[in-house]
Amino acid sequence: MNRCDILDVKKTILEDNDADANLLRENLRNKRTFYMNVMSSPGAGKTTTILATIKALSSKYKVGVLQADIDSDVDALTILNAGFPCIQLHTGGMCHLDADMSRQAIKRLYEVSSEEHYDVIILENVGNLVCPAEFDTGASMDVVILSVPEGDDKPLKYPLVFEKSEAVIINKIDALPVFDFDMVKVHEGVRMRNQTSKVFPVSALNGDGMDAWYEFLMTKVEAWQNG
Amino acid sequence: MHELGVVFYVIKDVANVAVENKVSTVNSVTLEIGEVSGIVHDYLIDCWNWARKKEPCVENAELKIETIDAVTFCENCEKNYPTVAYGKICPHCGSDKTYLVTGNEFMIKEIAVPED
Secondary structure, X not given: OOXXXXXXXXXXXXXXXXXXXHHHHHHHHHOXXXXXXXXXXXXXXXHHHHHHHHHHHOOOOOEEEEEEEOOOOHHHHHHHHOOOOEXXXXXXXXXXXXXXXXXXXXXXXXHHHOOOOOOEEEEEOXXXXXXXXXXXXXXXXXXXXXXXXXXXXXXXXXXXXXXXXXXXXXXXXXXXXXXXXXXXXXXXXXXXXXXXXXXXXXXXXXXXXXXXXXXXXXXXXXXXXXX | OHHHHHHHHHHXXXXXXXXXXXXXXXXXXEEEEEOOOOOOHHHHHHHHHHHHHHOHHHOOOEEEXXXXXXXXXXXXXXXXXXXXXXXXXXXXXXXXXXXXXXXOOEEEEEEEEEOO
């Protein structure tokens, strides 16, 4: 049998990404750019919510969007057709974005749009409640969207994404009458994972509840820009 | 499938350690993975066996995984209990004021390289 030496490493696997994410966050803070990471399962209404949000923010802020998907450009086209700067990222089969991919995407957004400055950049992460939560993207704020048809038990089943999100958007409340979604249970579940996150029951489609969300977000952007 | 992303990070770190230690080949890599870290060991090993062929220094390296038990502490009764069996609710007193003590780890413990 070959003899071998053991080298102690004792290093957290995602340490490099965490350091990279912190660096990106600092750079963005210096540039006064608020970077929001939006996570959800596929079909929860990320694109619809983001579109409504950028329309609301655009009177006050310069906003751009990064769309991350394994394939296709349907989401980016939706944003571009509405007249907002957007780039589509393909993750090449990967289920998430990390800090380095974020940095490259932000750089590319500036290049293709010839903008000097963005106040807000919104990342639509890959539709998945598990993996994106593991990787720090360098965002100023993490947000999770949970839609009514998915069920009120998701905070119990996918702890991490609810632990790390400062805002939980409960989308598609216009569909409440046809689903057995319990609003009290979902609040309890969210609270179990995070004591301080804000919950926003909304319909991104018809605008119900969205004003409270915009107000919260604008407060966050302002606080970020004022250091 | 975030196992694949994790494997790329491991390979990058191991390659850096190999360069720092002036070794060109690695026999094995040992990871410490918490029981509730969300990593599926079999997937991780499958991903490893695919991805290692792309980095010469780990091409023939075996991936070893050591599991760290998940333990939760209850702030109410100040006792520990096994997380996987009882989840967020303390089996001693029924409180939900609990937090994970160990089990979320995600570490490269050591690598084995041929003896000089």
